[in-house]
Amino acid sequence: MPPDSQQTDRNLTLKDAVLEAMFEEMESDQNVILIGEDVGAAGGVFKQTEGLFETFGADRVIDTPISESAIFGLAVGAAMAGSRPIVEVMFGDFLTLVMDQLVNQAAKVHYMSAGGFNVPLVLRTGIGVGGNLGPQHSQSLHGWLAHIPGLKVVMPSSASDAKGLFKAAVRDNNPVIFMEDRMTYNLKEQVPEGEHIIPLGSAEVKREGADVSIYAVARSVHTALAAAEHLQVKNVSAEVVDLRTLAPLDVETIVASVQKTGRALVLDGGYQSFGITGEIAATIGELAFDYLDAPVMRLAAPDVPVPFSPALEAMTVPSAEQVVAKVTGMYGGLD
């Protein structure tokens, strides 16, 4: 049974919301399988796949050797031949090992074959900074992936969204990268029971505001929401737009928000150089320039590897205080 499914209290962590989505999708479609390192009897290194092995068995919940490239390649080939695999890559950093099969194969199969073949799969991976995991277990490479035509990139910020987006991802006929920031794994909220689908490509305004729009995904949405509280005290009404998916990108919602507020800050846990903050800022500049009362600002991770020491690591994560400072700077400073 999925965790908490019998509970009347539907307060689930993000991790359990995704797990519930997996239970439901595997239950309703025999072609859905889960492949990855330690996803089987061990239930995942973060217990994120707990119970699936016992319920669906070793034929559909498959433990693999430490062969990220071949595991993902296997999922691509299986998807082309009729399966709907969910592949888990334990750390987003390990996507580096998957790149040929992801970028040269999966992303191009549908296009290169002129629609002859599809690759319906979900690549699920944990990303982000936290827990002092060091430079090779802390990266946020979503901008890198969103750069590739043919890949969809999903980044939930909350448990309810995670469930709805994950179910949509499993049912999508394209390769979908589902990236969860590990620091959001245990965030709880009410999660709808059963059928709950959030279409890929739909951003959501998480907090309404009138003066400035803050755009973010995943963990950064919570940073933005915390900053909005501080800004309220300074009489700045901040709107927080959760992009939810980078590809497809909900340009309409992005533009509509800044048309209302006239100011925009793009916030991201990925690197600033050539990352998503530049992309969103340019989109706003192109489509909403006439509505802007100030230049579009960016706040992203500094361009350094993520260091190990607790004293250093925090420097690489944009903070609510920095968001507040950036926004107040747009007004020439506020007290």
Next chain:
Amino acid sequence: MTDNLTPDQNSAILDRMLLIRRFEEMLIDLAGDHNFGHYHLYIGEEATGATVVESLTETDLLLTTWRNHGHLLARGADPGRMVAEILGRADGYNKGRGGTLHLTVRDVGFLSTSGLVGGAVGLASGAGFALKQAGEDNICVVFFGDGAMEEGVVFEAMNLASLWSLPVLFVCENNNSGAISAQEGGFPSSEIAASRISDIPKSLNIKSELVDGADVAAVHAVIAEAVGGMRKGSGPAFIEAYTERWPGSRPLWPTQATGVTQLAAAWDPSLITGEYAGWIDEFDPLIRFIRNQLDAGVLSQDELRERDSKICDQIAEARAFGEASALPGPESALDGVFAA
């Protein structure tokens, strides 16, 4: 060594080999009239592809790397639509999006041509995995060259296939010309530390055979046995099909180094001349197979000429079809990145 194939099978294999040879020879000429970029020919390796497909059923799946024309033709892909694709035309199998390097043909179960030499091998384990999950006795065949053995994903994919007993037939077509190429300063060939490529899968407990890839009967013997076992659930198998590289593939762009094949060379030694006479006489799989069939008394010179003439007509038609096909509308470049 023809007793393991029926006359009908031998006849079908010969037709496929002729079709491939004439198609590839036509392409060299076509490349003179059109610029379609870098391409790779299967001349000298026809016996392998034309014979492997003899052991397959319609519902088996195939993948290959970029020396792919022979595999596709052997499997029954339409030569006209292949020419159209190679020329980047709208009637091509992939509407001009793939070209020679990425031909795929869903109708005949051809999942992929990978531009990365080992790339298709990773996908092949997946196709085998899905076939096994489906519970039928279908198999997946993946063709790749000796160079693919230098890429890591091949090792990983073979490991998975062995661990999970997947019905994947790994066909490594080794046309490594080794020292010859190096001496002539030609296009580099593969460099593997193992004494023999076919030794490598053995360490992963994959049944592995080395076979003369230019010998139809020998290829059929090892493939039929491997495929028979795989359909009964014996897990993957690896075949290294060794051929002596066709001299025309040594330069960066293929050339007619051995001329347009004169089939009569099979019985008239005076026709085997020139710098590469040795290759034609000893290593050309088509000449070898024709000799074999003539010697066995199951083929006559007249019958061969007649069949060749028909196939040459078919290739001429394919070329005409491809050249007559329109270019795709430029705006179609922006369509179909995602599936619905």
